[in-house]
Amino acid sequence: MNQVITHPPGSLELISGDFKGKDILSLDQFSAADLYRVFALAREMKELVLASQPSQLLAGQLVALLFYEPSSRTFGSFAAAVKRLGGQTLDIQNPEVVSSVWKGESFEDTISVFGAYTQAIVLRHPLPGAAQRAAEVANVPVINAGDGNNEHPTQTLLDLFTIYEQFGRLDHLKGLLAGDPLNSRTLHSLIRGLALFEGNTVYLLSPEALRLTRDDLLALRSRGIEIVEIHSEREIPTDCHFWYWTRIQKERLSSLDEYQQLAAASFQVTPALLAERANREMILMDPLPRVGTIDPAVDSDERAVYLRSQIRNGLYTRMALLALILGKA
Amino acid sequence: MNQVITHPPGSLELISGDFKGKDILSLDQFSAADLYRVFALAREMKELVLASQPSQLLAGQLVALLFYEPSSRTFGSFAAAVKRLGGQTLDIQNPEVVSSVWKGESFEDTISVFGAYTQAIVLRHPLPGAAQRAAEVANVPVINAGDGNNEHPTQTLLDLFTIYEQFGRLDHLKGLLAGDPLNSRTLHSLIRGLALFEGNTVYLLSPEALRLTRDDLLALRSRGIEIVEIHSEREIPTDCHFWYWTRIQKERLSSLDEYQQLAAASFQVTPALLAERANREMILMDPLPRVGTIDPAVDSDERAVYLRSQIRNGLYTRMALLALILGKA
Amino acid sequence: MNQVITHPPGSLELISGDFKGKDILSLDQFSAADLYRVFALAREMKELVLASQPSQLLAGQLVALLFYEPSSRTFGSFAAAVKRLGGQTLDIQNPEVVSSVWKGESFEDTISVFGAYTQAIVLRHPLPGAAQRAAEVANVPVINAGDGNNEHPTQTLLDLFTIYEQFGRLDHLKGLLAGDPLNSRTLHSLIRGLALFEGNTVYLLSPEALRLTRDDLLALRSRGIEIVEIHSEREIPTDCHFWYWTRIQKERLSSLDEYQQLAAASFQVTPALLAERANREMILMDPLPRVGTIDPAVDSDERAVYLRSQIRNGLYTRMALLALILGKA
Numbered sequence: 001m002n003q004v005i006t007h008p009p010g011s012l013e014l015i016s017g018d019f020k021g022k023d024i025l026s027l028d029q030f031s032a033a034d035l036y037r038v039f040a041l042a043r044e045m046k047e048l049v050l051a052s053q054p055s056q057l058l059a060g061q062l063v064a065l066l067f068y069e070p071s072s073r074t075f076g077s078f079a080a081a082v083k084r085l086g087g088q089t090l091d092i093q094n095p096e097v098v099s100s101v102w103k104g105e106s107f108e109d110t111i112s113v114f115g116a117y118t119q120a121i122v123l124r125h126p127l128p129g130a131a132q133r134a135a136e137v138a139n140v141p142v143i144n145a146g147d148g149n150n151e152h153p154t155q156t157l158l159d160l161f162t163i164y165e166q167f168g169r170l171d172h173l174k175g176l177l178a179g180d181p182l183n184s185r186t187l188h189s190l191i192r193g194l195a196l197f198e199g200n201t202v203y204l205l206s207p208e209a210l211r212l213t214r215d216d217l218l219a220l221r222s223r224g225i226e227i228v229e230i231h232s233e234r235e236i237p238t239d240c241h242f243w244y245w246t247r248i249q250k251e252r253l254s255s256l257d258e259y260q261q262l263a264a265a266s267f268q269v270t271p272a273l274l275a276e277r278a279n280r281e282m283i284l285m286d287p288l289p290r291v292g293t294i295d296p297a298v299d300s301d302e303r304a305v306y307l308r309s310q311i312r313n314g315l316y317t318r319m320a321l322l323a324l325i326l327g328k329a
Numbered sequence: 330m331n332q333v334i335t336h337p338p339g340s341l342e343l344i345s346g347d348f349k350g351k352d353i354l355s356l357d358q359f360s361a362a363d364l365y366r367v368f369a370l371a372r373e374m375k376e377l378v379l380a381s382q383p384s385q386l387l388a389g390q391l392v393a394l395l396f397y398e399p400s401s402r403t404f405g406s407f408a409a410a411v412k413r414l415g416g417q418t419l420d421i422q423n424p425e426v427v428s429s430v431w432k433g434e435s436f437e438d439t440i441s442v443f444g445a446y447t448q449a450i451v452l453r454h455p456l457p458g459a460a461q462r463a464a465e466v467a468n469v470p471v472i473n474a475g476d477g478n479n480e481h482p483t484q485t486l487l488d489l490f491t492i493y494e495q496f497g498r499l500d501h502l503k504g505l506l507a508g509d510p511l512n513s514r515t516l517h518s519l520i521r522g523l524a525l526f527e528g529n530t531v532y533l534l535s536p537e538a539l540r541l542t543r544d545d546l547l548a549l550r551s552r553g554i555e556i557v558e559i560h561s562e563r564e565i566p567t568d569c570h571f572w573y574w575t576r577i578q579k580e581r582l583s584s585l586d587e588y589q590q591l592a593a594a595s596f597q598v599t600p601a602l603l604a605e606r607a608n609r610e611m612i613l614m615d616p617l618p619r620v621g622t623i624d625p626a627v628d629s630d631e632r633a634v635y636l637r638s639q640i641r642n643g644l645y646t647r648m649a650l651l652a653l654i655l656g657k658a
Numbered sequence: 659m660n661q662v663i664t665h666p667p668g669s670l671e672l673i674s675g676d677f678k679g680k681d682i683l684s685l686d687q688f689s690a691a692d693l694y695r696v697f698a699l700a701r702e703m704k705e706l707v708l709a710s711q712p713s714q715l716l717a718g719q720l721v722a723l724l725f726y727e728p729s730s731r732t733f734g735s736f737a738a739a740v741k742r743l744g745g746q747t748l749d750i751q752n753p754e755v756v757s758s759v760w761k762g763e764s765f766e767d768t769i770s771v772f773g774a775y776t777q778a779i780v781l782r783h784p785l786p787g788a789a790q791r792a793a794e795v796a797n798v799p800v801i802n803a804g805d806g807n808n809e810h811p812t813q814t815l816l817d818l819f820t821i822y823e824q825f826g827r828l829d830h831l832k833g834l835l836a837g838d839p840l841n842s843r844t845l846h847s848l849i850r851g852l853a854l855f856e857g858n859t860v861y862l863l864s865p866e867a868l869r870l871t872r873d874d875l876l877a878l879r880s881r882g883i884e885i886v887e888i889h890s891e892r893e894i895p896t897d898c899h900f901w902y903w904t905r906i907q908k909e910r911l912s913s914l915d916e917y918q919q920l921a922a923a924s925f926q927v928t929p930a931l932l933a934e935r936a937n938r939e940m941i942l943m944d945p946l947p948r949v950g951t952i953d954p955a956v957d958s959d960e961r962a963v964y965l966r967s968q969i970r971n972g973l974y975t976r977m978a979l980l981a982l983i984l985g986k987a
Contacts, residue, residue: 051778054718060383062412064405072753073771076722080775081718083746088412090751091420096403105618108625111471111616113402116640119381152974288771296766307767311774320468389712391741393734417741420749424730434947437954438965442731442946445969446738448710 002271011132019324023135024143027153027189032196035170039161040322041329042313049084049316055329058087064118066092067145068125073288074152077311078122081318085168085328090118109139120326123147149185149252154321155287156189158314162305163242165313166283167281172199176236178267179246179293182210186287187246188220195223203228203237207265210248233267236277243278244285245269245293269294274301285310335548340461348653352464353472356482356518361525364499368490368650370658371642378413378645386657389418393423393447395439396474397454402617403474403481406453410647414657419447423577447656452476455523470654478514480579483650484616485518487643490569491634492571494642495612501528505565505598508575508622510540515616516575517549524552524636532566533558536594539577562596565606572607574598574622603630669790672873681793682801685811685847690854693828694774697819699987700971707742707974713714715986716745722776724750724768725803726783731946732803732810734778735969739976741987748776752929769795778984781805799983807843807910812979813945814847816972820963821900823971824941830857834894836925837904837951842869844945853881861886861895865923887907891925894935901936902943903927903951925954932959943968 012026016111023031030038048055067075070093082089095110104141107130114121115138123134124145131144131151146152164170175194177187181204194200204212204227211229212220221227230236248266253259269284280282286294286306298304321328341355344363351358359367376383379609392411396404399422411418424439436459443450444467451472452463457479464471475481493499504523506516522527533541533556540558541549550556559565577595579588598613607613613620617637627633652658670684673692680687688696707714725733728751739745753768764789772779773796781792782803789802789809803978806809833852835845839862852858862870862885869887870878883960888894906924911917917977927942936942944964952974956962981987 052718059414060381060415062409072750072768076748076750076772076775079748080720083748084718086718088417088746090405090412092401092405092406105620106625109618110401112636113640114405116637117405117644289767291763296764307770308774311771315775389710389742391738419737419741421730421734435954436951441965442969442975443734445966446734446973468747537890582944 008144012142019046019321020327021141023131023141024153024321024325025131025135026144027156028149029153030193032170034085035157035160035193035196037324038157038317038324039164040184042161043165045316045319045323046312049312049319055084057323058082058085058326059085060119061326061328062090062105062118063087063322064090064092064114064121066095066114066121066123068123068130070094071124071146072125074155077314078143078145078318078322079217080315081322084315085323086317087322090114098327107133108137111142112139114138115140125253141319143228143325148266149183151189152185153176153189154314154318155186156193157317157321158242158310159186159190159285159287160193161317162283162285162310162313165309166252166281167241168195170194170200171197173197173201173241174237175200175202176205176240176243177202177246178243180210181206181212183249183252184246187244188216190244191220191225191227191234192223195220195225198224201226201228203230203235204240205230205236207231207234207262207268209262218237233277238277238279240278240282242283242285244287246287247289247291247293250291258291264294266292268292269298271295271297271301274298274303276301302321304327330332348650348658349574349656350470350526351654352460352470352656353451353482353650354460355473356479356522357487358482359522359525361499364486364489364522364525367486367649367653368493370652371645372494374632374645375641375650378641378648383415384413385415386652387411387414387477387655390416390449390655390657391419391447392651393419393421393443393450395424395443395457397424397451397452399423399507400453400475401427403453403484407472407474407641407647407651409589409644410651413644414648415653418653421445431640437466441468443467444469449651456472462513472650478512480518481514482518483643483647484515485647486650487639488519488573488614489522490646491612491614491639491642494638495610495634496570499523500526500527500528502526502530502570503566503568504529504531505534505569505572506531506575507534507572509539509577511540512578512581513575516573517545519573520549520554521552522557522638524554527553530555530557532564532569533561534560534565536560536591538571538594540590549552562602563608567606567608569607569611571612571614572598573616574619575616576618576620576622579620592621594622598627600624600626600630603627603632606643607632664960666866671971677979677987678985679799681789681799682811682979682982683789683811684802685814685835685851687811688851688854690828693815693818693854696815696975696978696982697822699981700819700974701771701823701983703974703977704970707970707977712744713742714744715741715981716740716984719745719778719984719986720748721745721980722748722750722772722779724753724772724779724781726781726788728752729782732782732813735972736801736803736976736980738973739980742973743981745980748772760787765791766795769800770797772796774797778980801979801983807841807889809847810843811847812972812976813844813849815894815911815975815979816968817844817848817902817943817945818851819975820941820943820968820971823967824939825856825899828852828858829857830898831859832895832900833858833860834863834898834901835860835904836863836901838868838906839864839870841907842904845902846874848902849878849883849885850881853883859884859886861888861893861898863888863891863894863925865889865920867920868924869905891931891935896935896937898936898940900941900943900986901927902945903948904945905947905949905951908949923951924950926950927956929955929959931954932956932961933952936961 128148128150460473681713786808
């Protein structure tokens with residue numbers, strides 16, 4: 001099974017500089033210029049938040065947060081993004097519970113209904129393709145906040161913005177991506193994002209059993225990014241600009257046994273590893289939740305951005321994206 | 330068992346042109362003039378929403394949405410109505426879970442508490458009469474958002490408004506009401522609403538087992554509306570102004586078997602039926618969720634308003650009603 | 659087991675007149691002057707609410723309501739407090755459900771994340787000490803909205819404010835505290851609050867099995883308040899300024915049998931008891947929920963403030979506290 005998403009030609013509407021009213025379903029809708037547009041605005045949002053300035057940019061805007069599976073972090077980040085800009089949210093958690101038990105309303109009807117009440121829908125759904133289906137039905141923009149193992153484009157926006165903020169560019173960078181290259185959606189998506197820029201190289205560190213599939217490796221390389229697979233901490237180049245650690249995707253495995261075996265074979269960030277293989281300017285990232293990825297003893301290291309700027313950048317990039325989609329930028 | 334609600338004289342406070350501070354428990358509180366007042370304001374709300382104008386009409390108003398059973402559509406519609414007017418909501422889902430397990434607070438105390446925090450309470454409850462009881466206890470207006478099989482007055486407001494918007498009047502109309510005349514609360518309530526106006530006729534289409542009880546039929550006819558029961562699609566008059574389709578109320582039946590039998594005998598709207606028995610000006614309505622009522626192939630027909638204006642009219646009429654009750658119209 | 663909280667010296671940051679940015683973890687952070695500061699502002703909040711004036715004092719402020727256990731009353735009161743002042747809330751109920759099933763994020767990481775999105779965190783948690791732990795991790799103020807059987811400081815603020823509003827002072831008062839002196843967190847906390855002022859006496863009425871432990875009795879007396887234990891309604895002094903009734907803390911008992919025995923032996927407020935032992939100026943309080951504490955026949959007595967001013971005072975005091983903590987007073 002090929003894990004890397006490849007969209008059939010024409011199935012995704014490119015942004016091409018014009019965000020207003022667009023659905024945001026996949027990272028593949030963005031060009032390098034589109035990303036820089038989001039990041040420029042995210043910087044303004046950051047200044048606004050840091051200055052504690054109340055904003056009314058989204059006053060009168062109502063955004064549905066339609067979460068078919070729980071995700072308190074993503075939910076909180078989108079809710080905060082809307083509210084920090086003076087907008088309001090319509091929070092619907094587990095709408096299927098409502099309708100499925102007795103009433104059996106279709107997903108499409110639910111989307112139509114909430115599209116009629118609001119100016120945009122942020123959708124989280126366990127099934128791959130749910131966001132695309134919602135976008136076909138809704139008469140307002142749909143933002144994919146994660147549809148199963150398919151896409152979670154705003155996660156990658158914040159990851160790229162975090163790297164961009166640190167180094168002032170997104171090209172000619174070296175990154176270490178560790179954890180679960182086989183199954184991690186955010187890791188795949190980050191590689192695709194980096195492939196939009198020139199001269200990037202990523203090193204994939206994982207146990208043998210969690211390497212990318214051959215097809216995925218080739219598909220990603222064909223996008224123009226250099227990918228090097230490594231299998232020991234000793235192989236980590238010391239001049240990496242960032243480390244990006246992902247947890248083992250337990251929910252994709254067939255048994256707890258398998259998980260425990262893989263977890264035992266996996267790599268973890270410790271103060272010792274940082275001291276040995278990381279330089280002073282690099283940053284250490286994790287999309288969270290971190291489970292068996294980073295030793296909490298590392299948290300106080302100023303290169304550890306996962307609980308600090310990486311989280312806050314999720315707020316800033318989502319504020320920027322919402323403002324652009326709603327035509328208020 | 331008589332399904333049609335008949336309130337003992339004096340048990341309901343009539344609106345009589347004065348909405349401010351009133352509880353909204355039943356459609357029977359409205360006169361024809363009261364309905365027209367709501368509809369005139371709903372039209373203004375529609376213009377406001379379509380113009381994307383941020384409104385501050387309910388600024389500083391806090392409305393409790395107290396839902397003792399889930400209903401994402403009704404919840405979303407009320408929440409959107411408050412927020413589109415610049416108000417805020419206090420969302421409490423399943424408050425009984427909180428208190429019942431360990432603490433055992435009474436329904437009346439919970440109502441008193443939320444009445445003390447807010448300016449109005451929108452209540453959804455599985456038990457008939459819950460809204461009336463809440464209104465007796467609360468020192469703020471209570472709006473009934475459905476109390477079991479008793480009443481759901483704002484559903485009927487939006488249904489009537491949808492017909493009114495299409496034909497510019499609510500008298501001398503012919504309607505087809507199909508599905509479950511025996512048990513459908515919204516269908517009973519719509520008949521009572523239409524009975525407030527002169528010269529209306531409704532045709533009830535259902536399998537034999539789902540006909541109105543004799544008592545209900547007589548009670549409704551006594552309100553001054555003509556009711557004709559039909560049992561075949563061939564009997565549908567082609568000059569109906571609207572079709573209103575309701576699902577079989579599965580939750581009122583004793584077994585899944587019974588439901589499946591009735592479902593098999595029930596009538597469904599298809600493109601073919603529309604082509605054969607509907608005229609060009611009619612509208613096709615459904616209170617949703619539609620389960621076995623309308624073939625999705627019909628959705629693209631412009632007469633199908635259930636996912637479009639009927640839903641949005643729920644927003645406009647609730648905005649209007651809230652503004653009136655809170656004295657901000 | 660000693661139920662009364664005694665914090666090791668230096669473990670709590672005193673308010674000492676400066677609320678801005680402080681965590682609110684325990685009543686023991688407050689001096690008498692700090693309490694009067696809150697109450698003076700709470701009075702202004704009361705006037706604001708009674709005048710139905712929309713306030714923008716907390717405009718642009720986002721407060722996380724992070725509830726690891728349900729509590730609709732406390733949740734509603736904090737949500738209303740934020741929103742009545744023009745602020746917004748980020749509502750997260752049961753965040754552990756999200757992370758624990760599959761993802762296993764730590765409590766500390768969750769707190770860091772929500773601290774990054776918002777300007778303050780209101781935390782409800784079943785485990786004693788959770789609020790203190792959160793305060794150590796978060797980079798925004800944390801308000802303890804109840805951490806197990808440990809503390810619930812805002813409950814005591816509203817209780818004290820209710821007494822203050824009635825008598826214009828908090829010293830030289832006599833109070834009757836009934837119900838469950840052994841286990842009631844709010845009762846212990848109220849005694850500690852009253853001990854900050856001179857000349858107060860409390861009478862504790864309970865069945866033998868629910869008396870304070872010897873250690874607790876001594877610890878509380880050492881704070882400088884007079885405590886008299888009584889065991890019959892006939893011993894209630896008729897010159898008490900307030901009665902404060904608490905339910906038996908069922909969740910602390912080992913069996914339903916034990917609860918039923920204690921409940922049978924417990925005291926209840928009835929119209930007859932009020933007529934016999936209460937004077938005309940006293941007030942009757944209950945932190946709610948009332949379960950087996952106060953006969954509903956008493957509700958209409960104007961001295962019964964538990965469903966009226968006591969509830970509303972929860973709103974006013976939380977409005978005041980939030981404004982002070984957020985530096986907007």
